[in-house]
Amino acid sequence: xxxxxxxxxxxxxxxxxxxxxxxxxxxxxxxxxxxxxxxxxxxxxxxxxxxxxxxxxxxxxxxxxxxxxxxxxxxxxxxxxxxxxxxxxxxxxxxxxxxxxxxxxxxxxxxxxxxxxxxxxxxxxxxxxxxxxxxxxxxxxxxxxxxxxxxxxxxxxxxxxxxxxxxxxxxxxxxxxxxxxxxxxxxxxxxxxxxxxxxxxxxxxxxxxxxxxxxxxxxxxxxxxxxxxxxxxxxxxxxxxxxxxxxxxxxxxxxxxxxxxxxxxxxxxxxxxxxxxxxxxxxxxxxxxxxxxxxxxxxxxxxxxxxxxxxxxxxxxxxxxxxxxxxxxxxxxxxxxxxxxxxxxxxxxxxxxxxxxxxxxx
Numbered sequence: 292x293x294x295x296x297x298x299x300x301x302x303x304x305x306x307x308x309x310x311x312x313x314x315x316x317x318x319x320x321x322x323x324x325x326x327x328x329x330x331x332x333x334x335x336x337x338x339x340x341x342x343x344x345x346x347x348x349x350x351x352x353x354x355x356x357x358x359x360x361x362x363x364x365x366x367x368x369x370x371x372x373x374x375x376x377x378x379x380x381x382x383x384x385x386x387x388x389x390x391x392x393x394x395x396x397x398x399x400x401x402x403x404x405x406x407x408x409x410x411x412x413x414x415x416x417x418x419x420x421x422x423x424x425x426x427x428x429x430x431x432x433x434x435x436x437x438x439x440x441x442x443x444x445x446x447x448x449x450x451x452x453x454x455x456x457x458x459x460x461x462x463x464x465x466x467x468x469x470x471x472x473x474x475x476x477x478x479x480x481x482x483x484x485x486x487x488x489x490x491x492x493x494x495x496x497x498x499x500x501x502x503x504x505x506x507x508x509x510x511x512x513x514x515x516x517x518x519x520x521x522x523x524x525x526x527x528x529x530x531x532x533x534x535x536x537x538x539x540x541x542x543x544x545x546x547x548x549x550x551x552x553x554x555x556x557x558x559x560x561x562x563x564x565x566x567x568x569x570x571x572x573x574x575x576x577x578x579x580x581x582x583x584x585x586x587x588x589x590x591x592x593x594x595x596x597x598x599x600x601x602x603x604x605x606x607x608x609x610x611x612x613x614x615x616x617x618x619x620x621x622x623x624x625x626x627x628x629x630x631x632x633x634x635x636x637x638x639x640x641x642x643x644x645x646x647x648x649x650x651x652x653x
Contacts, residue, residue, distance in 0.1 A: 301356055301550070301573075305471040305480045312478045319478040326452075326475075326483060333454040341429040345436065346444050346459035346629050351451030353487050354480040356573065357550020358466040359497045361410050361595065362518055362615040364448045367462075368418040370622045371444060379442035380415075381431040381456075383449065384408035384424030386574030395425035395434035404599045405576055410448065413598045420446075428456040444629065451491075452482055460628040462621075463488060464516075466497040467504060469551055493624050495617060514621040520613035521562070523591065526601050533609065535562040543567070544585055546592040546600075548575035555593055558611075566591060579603050 304312045332338040350367065352358045364380060371378045384390040384398075387408030396407060400419070404412040407424055415422040421439040425431035432445055447456060451463065465488070472479045488494060489509040495516045505513065523538070525531040543564060547555040548571035556568045571577075577600050582590065590608045592600060597610035 301471075301480065305474075305478075308472045308474065312472060312474060315478040316474070319475040322477070323475045323484065330454060330483075338455070340455055340457045342457040343429075343432050343436065343445065345442065347432070347447055347456060348444065348460045348462065348625060348629075349447045349450040349453075349456075349458045350462045350464060351447075351449050352464050352466075352469070353451070353483045353485065354469050354471070355476070355482060355550075356469045356480055357554070358464045358469050359495075359516065359518055359615065360449055360464045361413060362613060363462070363464050363495060363516070363617070364414060364446050365417040366615040366617055367446055367622075367625070368414075368420050371446075374622070374626060376444050377441050378418075378444050378446055379421040379423070379435045379439055380411075380418065380446045380448060381428055381435060381450070382408065382411040382414065382422065382424050382447075383426055383428070383453075384411050385449075386576070387411070387424065389424055390426055393426055395423050395427070395431045397434070397438055398422040398424055409574060409595050409598050413595055414448065416598070417594075428453045432456060460493070460625055461491040462493045462495060462625065463491040464495045464497065465500065465504070466551065466554075467501060468498065468554075492628055493621060495621060512620070512624055514618050514624075516615055516617045516621075518558075518613040519616045520558075520611050523609040523611050526597055526605060526608040526610060535559075535564055538566075538589060538591065538609075539563045541589070542585075543589040543591055544569055546571065546582070546590055546596050548577070548596050548599075549573055549593055555611075559591065564591070571596075575599075577603060582608075 333340055350360050350364045368378045384407055388406045389396045390408060398407045398411045398415045400416045402412050411422050411424045421435055421442060423431040423435040428447060428450055436442060451461060473485060475481045485507050488507055489511060491511055494508055494511055494513045496513050497516050499515060500513060523533045543566045545556055545559055545566035546569045550573045552570035559566050582605055590605060592610055594610055594612050600608060
């Protein structure tokens with residue numbers, strides 16, 4: 292069974308436990324059993340996991356939709372570099388034509404997001420790291436290491452449910468608002484049950500965790516995170532920047548084709564910008580006709596949207612770049628896990644942590 296892809300637009304019934312969502316619970320029960328069986332087959336070694344010659348850090352979550360994984364992957368790449376590592380990034384490339392072909396593709400900074408996917412292109416531009424996309428994560432990783440043998444650690448973006456790729460560290464990026472009604476697909480947005488959080492190595496909590504989720508996470512370290520950005524960059528002239536005050540008090544529009552569009556609109560409001568919201572489905576492929584409204588009025592958007600809209604040559608279009616702000620404690624936990632994994636690889640008499648009972652792998 293393959294992990295479920297992100298939907299083009301999150302159904303409204305995922306927000307609460309209403310009648311339509313409840314009617315789908317028999318299908319959700321089948322999905323949950325199949326997902327649990329698949330994971331158990333990997334954990335027990337019945338399905339083969341591919342272990343790479345370098346450690347792998349998975350950045351993912353238990354639900355479909357946005358939680359801030361891409362900024363976290365960019366943060367992690369930067370911090371690993373500062374620590375003397377040479378990271379590479381593998382991604383599925385969801386929404387791009389390359390994902391349909393199934394062949395691993397090396398993503399350049401000038402790559403077409405329609406072909407390679409918006410998030411891989413954005414990560415290539417943000418980090419300068421080698422990035423390879425493929426539905427087959429181990430194949431993507433092998434391709435990356437063959438092209439860039441200097442890479443000594445890999446980041447798997449949105450890879451928690453891709454169990455065939457063995458991992459050294461699992462980082463769950465959790466936005467509780469994205470969990471909706473907390474039911475499994477298709478009744479709700481969960482790819483895996485909430486109890487799965489107790490098996491990861493680190494939780495980065497975007498907006499904090501409720502007492503219930505904190506209890507479910509058990510002894511897993513929880514570190515708060517936030518996305519921060521305060522200046523806008525012109526799509527037509529990347530050297531031109533504006534402060535939020537430049538848009539206050541005028542009629543502006545906000546575009547967001549991300550998993551949680553309201554988060555972007557709320558961020559603008561907190562900056563004093565009362566923008567007219569225009570939500571689009573996650574990974575939406577913009578056309579010029581989609582954005583032909585309100586000529587002459589500024590259009591503000593996320594970096595994930597800007598990477599696709601830049602080619603449309605929109606007048607007065609502005610990107611709000613954001614970065615993940617995460618306490619140094621999180622990096623310390625990750626580096627400690629990497630060092631533990633390296634020690635295990637040097638001494639075969641030590642137990643392989645990822646393959647011991649209850650811990651996710653591959």
